[in-house]
Amino acid sequence: MEHLLNPHVLEIEISGIRKFSNMVADIEDIVSFTIGQPDFPTPEHVKQAGIRAIEENATTYTHNAGDLALRKAAAKFAETKYGLSYKPETEVIVTIGASEAIDIALRTILTPGSEVILPGPVYPGYEPVIRLCGAVPVYVDTRNSQFKLTADLIREALTNKTKCIILPYPSNPTGVTLEKRELQEIADLIRGKELFVLADEIYSELAYDMPHASIASFLREQAIVINGVSKSHAMTGWRIGFVFAPEQLAKHILKVHQYNVSCASSVSQKAALEALTAGIHDSEEMKKEYRKRREFVCKKLAEIGLHYVKPDGAFYVFVQLPKKYKGSSFDFAVEMAQKDKVAVVPGSTFSKYGEGWFRMSYACSLETLEKGLLRMEKFISNLN
Structure with missing residues (x-):
């Protein structure tokens, strides 16, 4: 009966962000930088x-x-x-x-x-x-x-x-x-x-x-x-x-x-x-923390030797694949998740113009960021 469905629906796919996040979710002890989910509780x-x-x-x-x-x-x-x-x-x-x-x-x-x-x-x-x-x-x-x-x-x-x-x-x-x-x-x-x-x-x-x-x-x-x-x-x-x-x-x-x-x-x-109304300024404290995380992540990425775009807002950083890596952004993300248990979103998820990059969310604690970035550094240092 699938052939009877709206062809526009048949053509579209599940979000690549969710698809990849679900793919690596069952890896034990995975550090995930995939979903754009604030880690703060609702006030x-x-x-x-x-x-x-x-x-x-x-x-x-x-x-x-x-x-x-x-x-x-x-x-x-x-x-x-x-x-x-x-x-x-x-x-x-x-x-x-x-x-x-x-x-x-x-x-x-x-x-x-x-x-x-x-x-x-x-x-x-x-x-x-x-x-x-x-x-x-x-x-x-x-x-x-x-x-x-x-x-x-x-x-x-x-x-x-x-x-x-x-x-x-x-x-x-x-x-x-x-x-x-x-x-x-x-x-x-x-x-x-x-x-x-x-x-x-x-x-x-x-x-x-x-x-x-x-x-x-x-x-x-x-x-x-x-x-x-x-x-x-x-x-x-x-x-x-x-x-x-x-x-x-x-x-x-x-x-x-x-x-x-x-x-x-x-x-x-x-x-x-x-x-x-009462919470009109609630975002200010969260923003201060996100800003700290941004600075930490950008400093660490630079130390690892990765090129990135410094974000003006939101809680993502877009990072270019290491020059010595010759595969696709999807391959890179899969390999890093499987070998060193840190998950990022392949840049190709965000159109063909994202190929060669990956997205990393820093909507998580500094401790989690440090743990994941150390794993990322290990993975990149071991690349042939």
Whole structure:
């Protein structure tokens, strides 16, 4: 019966990150730097808000777009942190994580044959949704631009079929981000063109060296901003994300959301409300710790003799394979996991432009990082 299925579904594959992580999970004593999962617990006051929601029977449907109090808090958060202005009643949608937000936004704007420009390497979650819409992902090689999707690169990739440009910054897998000047150049290039920008800003609260800036500050009418509490508040399992978009666009995205999931979890919404109000600065302590880990990891990688891109945000570092290694990034990751019990994600997972690199997550303790990096050093020193 498989031949009767939607061909677009048959063509897509399970995420390479999950696939590889599952492959090495059963190796005894493995040190895993694979999944982008904060190792901090959800803040206690946020958990208590979720418990209270259950005890007070806040377990019914909410408005399709989400509880208005949460939408107001999300709008205020975006304004306070990033200077963005969205009407909570009509321009904010609460979703089941950033993943659903991306899905409903792309399904609203894409048509069969339309093209979506995205940087390579990039998080593998966008392409399957694009293909399910019958649209075409157009990867742009960013290896010679410090892994940044610049205005010049976009200009070269634009066609009369371009419907959307994806700006996923701070980036998974590279950790790089775009400066205000670079965002302004992109906005100037595409302003007035019949296309959208999807800005996946889920790591916005984990920007280390400069305040996060959003393309929506420069190009509000064409921008769809994706965010959420998964990374900022260590709430991955609560599944709360947000779509911020102009009213004339948001009302159509809401229709897709409504028929997809009705609404996000009411209990999780109460916890997210606490996170964005009383916990508006909760990410600061986590960010300090991530910054320490970044410095530790980068110093150790340099000592090992590996070339890497120093991340501006998120909690990943993108590392080039040792020059003496002649196999693929997948082979490298498999061999290192099997021989010295440390797991990283092959760069090829993030498009062909990630080949020759690997992604390492530092969302784990300094002790774990030290243990894994010592194993990595041993593996590399023993390469023929």
